[in-house]
Amino acid sequence: MVIKTMNSLIPSCSSPEDLKRVLQTLGSSWGDVVEDLERLEVIPLKGAMTNEVYQINWPTLNGEDVHRKVLVRIYGDGVDLFFNRDDEIKTFECMSHHGYGPKLLGRFSDGRLEEFIHARTLSADDLRVEETSNLIAAKLREFHKLDMPGPKKVLLWERLRTWLKEARNLATPIEQEEFCLEAIEGEIDFLEMNITWADQEIGFCHNDLQYGNIMIDEETNAITIIDYEYSSFNPIAYDIANHFCEMAANYHTDTPHVLDYTLYPGKEERRRFITKYLGSTGDATSEEEVDRLLDDVERYSLTNHIFWGLWGIISGHVNKIEFDYMEYARQRFDQYWLRKILLLDLPYRDSVNKDDSL
Template sequence: MRFLRDDEIQAFESISKNGQGPRLLGRFTTGRVEEFIHARTLSASDLRDPEISPLIASKMREFHNLRMPGAKKAQIWQRMRKWLNHAKSLCSQKDIKNFGLDNLEAEINMLRELLSKGHQEIGFCHNDLQYGNIMMDEETRSITLIDYEYSSYNPVAYDLANHFCEMAANYHSDTPHVLDYSKYPDVEERRRFIYTYLSSEGKKPSDAEVEQLVNVVEKYTLANHLFWGLWGLISSYVNTIDFDYKEYSRQRFQQYWLKKPILLT
């Protein structure tokens, strides 16, 4: 399932003008010409590489600071409600029951109310920062983020949470839909990443600032599980790629219900 192509093209053009990602070299009726990047796409293990991970953290901070068209407010809640309605319109009654879709609107509303309290930084987020959307030049070690179909303004904590959740995935294994949460970064890894993220502009954050963002990010993993759980369900009805979308979705919802009582106490 993809967002509207026009939205993706507009995002690509704006990101390119801001000096991020591949340069846009030209457009024509059915497509566009992009700069070729002399870089390799990262692998699943690269995300936790102690030399590569800090480079990703700094690049995320740079990306979040982009000035992009559109209202600078969280888009995640509106999108999840839209996707929930779409999923319910596609799913069989059996799937609606098995995946607990009738309960999810209340969960989305609860998360929005809880996570929107207090100050939260809104930035332009990638929203799909899995290893396949990150490229690295082996010579210069420069990082490029690609594929902006889900990009929008959101709480930066949501994007960080998404990146951490993606460390449980390996889409190039024999079972690409299976998530291994033993590979989710431990608290020290998350602290290091967030410290680098916050300090990448030259100002060192306090321990309290790091700890606060670590805690908020962890709560936003719940929104992340719901978002991609809904994506998996919808994709199972509209995509023909050889990928067990429903099993992927089941794992994301399972993780939500497993983590909710721990993270929201």
Template sequence: MAAAKDSVNNISGGSQNPAYDKVDSAEKPSNVKASVAENPVNDKDVVENPVKNNIDSVENFVDKKVDCLPIEAEEGLKSLAGKWENVLDVNALQIIPLKGAMTNEVFQIKWQTIAGESSRKVLARIYGKGTDIFFDRDVEFRTFECISKNGQGPRLLGRFANGRIEEFINARTLSASDLRDPSISALIAAKMKEFHDLDMPGPKSVYLWDRLRNWLSEAKRLSSPEEVETFHLDTMDKEISILEKELSGTHLKIGFCHNDLQYGNIMLQEKTNSVTIIDYEYASYNPVAYDIANHFSEMAANYHTETPHILDFSKYPDLKERRRFVSTYLSSSGKQPSESEVEQLLNDVEKYTLATHLLWGVWGIISEHVNKIDFDYKEYAKQRFQEYWSRKPYLLKSDDGSSKHNVTHGNAT
């Protein structure tokens, strides 16, 4: 689920994140290695990830004017452009659909400017149907607004009934392979710590378990008796309770978590060597170990292949990679962590991978019923559940080395 941009100063009078304050000239970053410059074929800036609701790189998008925006959105865009003196004609907006969206519709909006100046660009996001089952759009909007004011992402430029207008940032969305690059991974670790330390409004209590139970309830409601039996949905309540008991502890640090930090939700500004985290639909307070675990688990995915639903868990980071990430994360605030602190977080992260597999497995079951995108959500869910059942025995062990909880179901089939 991820985002895009153009010269920020041109778009909205300057970004609150100085890393993105740049001149008019188009840069040459990329998402999945393509540029966000003026060349529309390479505009990889703001696209929704083929799975979940992430913005991802645009593999193919059409550079043409189309009558595809709600009237309210068009009016808001024209009103916004009317505040810019260098736009030649506010009514002559160019609408470019960004392909690859799985949940929302995302468009780059451009206006021609006076000679010698680059075009004005913004991002328009139209919310997808059926997505309210996963998150509260009003809460998501307030989160976006607050994060924007904290200089942590694209600026909010406007809102309408079924979407919003965002700043278009000149940076590239990461590719799956970027997550394994040690230098980029270090940037992500430091940015994640910064994100976790945000002081956001609202209750600062763990939301993971309520979300899991709410989603499970919806999955059961939508599923046939055969699906409930195949995926063992009737016993998932027990599994959630087991995890909540085993993974809770007073030592756990609670922070404001993104909860979906896959490659499509991270943008890299190569000139300043900085990253920005985008798309906050699932953001909430949770144990930071869970957020890191989710990031690690997402390394098994590549949503830009012929089979985007297929996961390769052999790509899960090894101990050396995980230790390097966790050490960078803990030390990014300026204090060198002790070896015990690193080991404790590493251990917590591994256990929380179980929660990530349950959550996205249930997500897949729901999506199979509410989303019409050409994506094999059911197979995706099957793989997440299989990983849960296979990892549970050795991640939840008793002191004598045996599994604390008998695994009675095995892999979903």
């Protein structure tokens, strides 16, 4: 559709004039696009749950059929409860500087413009294609090895406790009881004590590696990981666990909040991914090393369910994107209690206290 006014261009943008100025500045630097912003074509991109994302097709002076493409990201309501936006922008710029992900083209008060990557965003089904999954495993290993600025400190436990506090502040008494929020602090303590140890590998983790944050160039098979809002240093086992948990989701259906845990990868599929992940650097990998990471990933899946369960409760109160956050949170916590019982049978290694593990 062709947009008539700037206000209708991005309906939820609270500062259309700011966006217009950024677009005009960008257009002037390019010099080959039409000046009339009314002729921009705007396409909402589905599947985003933290922000709203739009593709803009910008006609050039070379003809109506020739366009430059830009991605506009409108920050979701209340997202500052989840991460520091300035830190996220620094990460974005650092990643871009090192040749990862899109370039930052401009910022306005409640969003930003990004380079449009000419690659295909993966679908839920793509994660189950062995060749594609192997590419993701290798790329994730590369991502974890990035030497990002700042302290190499695990953020997971601090973030879980901060989000729990926010969830308690926002939840109604009925929700507090339904989600057993009074018990969750003890569960976080239990997990930190039992799955944290001195020799765990820490890396720069994406923390939200769902299929919509992975793109593939179908000519070169190059994988690009995008959207770094939740990125931080964490145990690599946590990030891999997050990726496996996301295989239960399909955010491009009529019920995007519904999770199907029958789609969670089986042991052999998980082993194949981890073997490819560890072996992608060319170093020799032992079966013992694979088995150890395989078990660690399963344990960290428990923290992943709490993480996104709390995210769902908070988002349900602050975010206006059309998504049933509370039902999503309910499924995550249900899965946590179910999986905790099953995973207690895994042999635990000697745990260490939190300070020794950082």
